[in-house]
Amino acid sequence: MVVTKQGLFHQKMVAPIAVSSPKSTLLQNPIYFGDLSSSFVGGSLKCLCFNLKPRPQRRELTNLVVASATPSVTNSNASGRFYFNFTGFPFPLGPFLNRRSIRTEAVKGCIWLFEQEQALGFSSVSTNIRMTVIKLKSGGLWIHAPIAPTDECIQLIKELGAPVEYIVLPTFAYEHKVFVGPFSRKFPRAQVWVAPRQWSWPLNLPLEFFGIFRAKTLKDENLSVPWAGEIEQKILSSPEVGIGPYVEVAFYHKPSKTLLVTDAVIFVPRQPPECISKESLLASAKNGLAVKLLSKGKKVPDEPVVDDKRNRQKGWKRMVLQILFLGPSNLLEPNASFDQMSQKLIVSPIVKTLVFSKVPEKVREWVDSILRDWRFKRIIPAHFAAPINASRSDFRAAFAFLDEFLGESNAAWPSLSLLFSSIMGKAASYFPPDDMRTLSSLDQFLVSVGAVKKTVSGRKR
Numbered sequence: 001m002v003v004t005k006q007g008l009f010h011q012k013m014v015a016p017i018a019v020s021s022p023k024s025t026l027l028q029n030p031i032y033f034g035d036l037s038s039s040f041v042g043g044s045l046k047c048l049c050f051n052l053k054p055r056p057q058r059r060e061l062t063n064l065v066v067a068s069a070t071p072s073v074t075n076s077n078a079s080g081r082f083y084f085n086f087t088g089f090p091f092p093l094g095p096f097l098n099r100r101s102i103r104t105e106a107v108k109g110c111i112w113l114f115e116q117e118q119a120l121g122f123s124s125v126s127t128n129i130r131m132t133v134i135k136l137k138s139g140g141l142w143i144h145a146p147i148a149p150t151d152e153c154i155q156l157i158k159e160l161g162a163p164v165e166y167i168v169l170p171t172f173a174y175e176h177k178v179f180v181g182p183f184s185r186k187f188p189r190a191q192v193w194v195a196p197r198q199w200s201w202p203l204n205l206p207l208e209f210f211g212i213f214r215a216k217t218l219k220d221e222n223l224s225v226p227w228a229g230e231i232e233q234k235i236l237s238s239p240e241v242g243i244g245p246y247v248e249v250a251f252y253h254k255p256s257k258t259l260l261v262t263d264a265v266i267f268v269p270r271q272p273p274e275c276i277s278k279e280s281l282l283a284s285a286k287n288g289l290a291v292k293l294l295s296k297g298k299k300v301p302d303e304p305v306v307d308d309k310r311n312r313q314k315g316w317k318r319m320v321l322q323i324l325f326l327g328p329s330n331l332l333e334p335n336a337s338f339d340q341m342s343q344k345l346i347v348s349p350i351v352k353t354l355v356f357s358k359v360p361e362k363v364r365e366w367v368d369s370i371l372r373d374w375r376f377k378r379i380i381p382a383h384f385a386a387p388i389n390a391s392r393s394d395f396r397a398a399f400a401f402l403d404e405f406l407g408e409s410n411a412a413w414p415s416l417s418l419l420f421s422s423i424m425g426k427a428a429s430y431f432p433p434d435d436m437r438t439l440s441s442l443d444q445f446l447v448s449v450g451a452v453k454k455t456v457s458g459r460k461r
Contacts, residue, residue, distance in 0.1 A: 066269060067378055067387040069104035069113060080152035087178050094119035094126075095277075101153040102275045106380065106387045107256045110135055113386055114156065115275045116147045118175065124283035124315070125322050128273040129175065130382045132260055133157065134231070134253055140165030142227055143190075144251065144260055145176045145382050146183035154186055163187075166227060168218070169194040170249040171262040176382065181211020193218050193225070197237055199244045218249055230254055232374070236264070236366040238359040242452040246355045250366070252374040258387070259376035263351055265398050268324075268342040269385040272316035282307060284315035287332070290322070295332035324349050325431075327438030337435050345379070345390050345398045349431050352401060353443050358453055360405035367399050394428075401429035 083099045086092045099116045106113050111134050118129040132144040141164045147153060157164065164187040169180050172195055184192050192215040198207055207215055220235040222228070231253050238246045251260040272281055285305045292300045305311050317338040321328035328337055347356060356363045371392045379395070380386045446452035 066267065066385045067106065067389045069106050069387065080155065081150050083148045083150045085148065087174075092121050093175055093178070094121065099148050099150050099153075100275055100277070101147070101150060101156055102273075103156045106132075106378075107258065110256055111253070111258060111380075111387075112160065113380065114147055114153060115273060116153070117273075117275045117277060117280065119280065120323075124280055124286075124288075125319050126276050126280045126284075127319065127323055127383055128275050130380070130386060132380050132382075133160070135160070135162055136165065136227060136230055138165065139163075142166045142168065142231065143183075144168050145170055145262060146179045148179050149183040149186045164190045166190060167192045168249075168251075169212075169215075170218075170251065170260070170382075171195055172198050172244070172247045173263065174200065176262065177210055177212075181213075184212065191216065191226075195247050195249045196235065197245055197247050201244065204244075234366060234369055234373075236362065238355070238362045240453070241355055241358040242446065242450075246359070250370055252370075252376060257375060257377045259370070259374060259379045259395075261379065262382045263348065264381070265345050265379065265395065266348055266381050266383055267345050267379075267385040267388045267390075268320055268338075270313075270342055272312065272319075273384070276316070276319075278307060278312060281312040281315035281319075284318045285311040291318070291331045294328060294330060296330045298332055300332055321435065325435045325439055326350070326442065329432070329434035329437065337432055340430075340432055344428050345388060345394045346428050347398050347401070349436060349439055352429075352431075353436075353439050354446070354452060356399075356402070357405055360402045363399065364402050364406060367396070367402075371396060397428045399429065 081098045081100050083097070085094065085096055085099070095117055102115045104113045104115075105111070111132065114131040114133065115128045117126050119126040129147055130145065131147040134142045134144070136142055139162055141157070141160065141162050143164060143166065146167055146169075167180065167184050167187065167190050169177060169192070171177075177198070177200075180192065180194070184190060192212060194207065194212065194215045194217060196217050196219070200210075207213075218225070218233060218235065220233070220237075222233065225233070231251050233252075234250050236246070236248045236250070248262050248264055250264065252258070253260065282305050287300045287302060314334070317334040318331050320341065321331065321334055321337055324341060325337075328334070330337065376392070376395075377389065378387045379390045380388070443452065
């Protein structure tokens with residue numbers, strides 16, 4: 001997809017060009033140059049991704065809480081954050097020149113989270129993108145969903161004092177795939193493993209076009225992977241819901257009882273992630289064109305935005321609603337909708353509407369398998385807040401909407417408990433209808449033109 005993994009079609013776009021050496025020569029695009037001796041020539045130019053050395057210079061009515069994490073202390077300066085990035089089709093994924101990396105310790109001496117800002121093109125809409133690093137009993141590191149390998153990011157990894165043994169791509173989503181090639185070149189001895197059924201759009205290109213070479217493919221519940229004694233895996237591999245399938249691999253770290261997902265669930269925090277710049281937050285707080293279009297007809301004041309906590313918070317709320325709904329009902333006054341979507345474990349409205357609602361039987365099978373076999377006590381997604389202290393019942397509640405698509409009676413009449421919770425505005429799977437209007441219209445349009453299938457597990461909706 002293109003908009004952000006929570007955004008429109010889940011950034012499955014085109015191959016990048018990644019250059020990790022200023023001495024490399026671009027011949028024909030897309031190309032990946034992992035080092036001075038390697039090159040790959042392919043199709044047409046779609047995006048660019050350079051990693052060059054710069055010149056000197058309370059949970060509400062729920063038991064969910066975001067677990068505490070210990071921030072890192074690093075001497076890295078802004079020069080170590082340079083990363084020229086211009087990728088994605090039709091919207092590039094920013095920031096284009098500077099990516100700050102934040103490291104936190106989620107489980108002491110065992111799991112670390114690395115975050116960077118991810119912006120949608122030239123807009124003021126940003127969220128965070130997360131890489132998770134687990135230290136195995138072997139002493140090596142297992143890396144989930146790599147982020148941009150800036151000098152600062154690599155230094156923060158090296159400070160852990162352990163070799164990188166495995167690099168794992170848990171999804172087919174472009175926003176994660178684009179960094180695997182450049183990242184793996186920083187750790188040439190590490191094994192690269194990828195989710196099955198990788199694809200890209202509008203051209204379905206092989207992984208080599210993304211700079212990913214000699215990768216091994218993950219298999220469902222495979223006990224032969226080298227980390228099987230500590231980390232288990234379950235694959236959600238759906239039928240094609242439109243231009244391609246949806247693929248995501250969930251992992252369970254047994255020693256810490258931690259569930260790792262990519263986009264399946266999220267937890268929107270009240271406060272913006274530390275990695276999102278104040279400039280992005282303040283830009284989103286301005287009453288620009290998007291606010292004027294999405295103001296419910298109210299007069300939009302043209303007032304300056306000062307740098308204070310209130311405006312940064314307003315900017316974050318507007319970002320969240322645009323990421324989750326594309327066109328929320330009211331950006332001028334985002335508080336009510338934001339409060340409904342934050343501080344609880346949910347499935348993103350976009351993923352629910354465009355993907356999971358189309359293949360509910362596959363999703364239910366995957367969810368039930370996770371709930372049956374894994375007794376996790378925390379969840380780490382690839383976006384928004386983490387780690388999340390969440391139980392299996394919280395995870396199940398986030399997928400309660402599947403009842404609407406499975407079982408003839410439930411499809412027309414939701415359960416009384418879910419209906420009551422929806423009226424009270426508490427249900428994890430309930431989204432404000434006014435905010436869903438744009439997304440629902442988009443879904444209907446995509447179905448009408450054949451971009452997304454209307455059938456649900458063989459039945460017409």
